[in-house]
Amino acid sequence: MAEKATIARPYAKAAFESARQHNAFERWSTVLATASSVVQDERVAPLLSNPLVKPEELTGLIADIAGESMDDRTRNFLATLADNRRLALLPEIASMYEALRAEAENTADVQVVSAVALNDAQKQRLAAALKQRLKREVRLHCEVDESLIGGAIVRAGDFVIDGSLKARLDRLAVEMTH
Known part of the structure; x- marks a missing residue:
């Protein structure tokens, strides 16, 4: 199986490009950090690989916790991750996103x-x-x-x-x- 970083990289780049296009670096940082924390929670982690839990339920859970920091773009991004069963990659995606952001903002x-x-x-x-x-x-x-x-x-x-x-x-x- 491919390394987590290899799979996470395109998602991190996509999040970064969306943030840059819409001047929303802070929003994306907040959402990715929150979502990363949620998927690492010991109560949530088993749900990520459970086939009985629907992707939209996982997205809804993260959206409820993220609250107002989430907009349509970030929600769609998380929905894509959920549909592809990639939510467990959020810690790597968030880390790569922050590195790209730091580079862009010097x-x-x-x-x-x-x-x-x-x-x-x-x-x-x-x-x-x-x-x-x-x-x-x-x-x-x-x-x-x-x-x-x-x-x-x-x-x-x-x-x-x-x-x-x-x-x-x-x-x-x-x-x-x-």
Whole structure:
């Protein structure tokens, strides 16, 4: 069977093109994220492969949860996925769509995991430095993980900077044992 990414790619491109044509990037992001969450729910996942559940019932379920963020285009897109029994691919489709959107908008979503919460000045300095390094507008997504002891881990796609004290201690322990 073909890889999920291979099957999901044309759907992600179709969603992206529709979003670009109708200047609806945010709407599509919201709908795809919501639909992705719904199909990953442990109560919904078994319904996706159940032949007794009709595609329009699955589309209706997602539409009810998505609410007003859904329009005719996004509903038709989900109906097409449901008709082709491809709703389980929504997490991959959403991820690929976001990558296409970020490329088009010249932005980068950067995950910052720090040992303590960053204040606004630290966030601004980090965003400015990353903007210069990545040559893109940067959207920071910050979270705290006290197990890092100190420092932070910065991820932007394949670009990773691990400046945590925990990582330094782990490297030191490896060097001392060899």
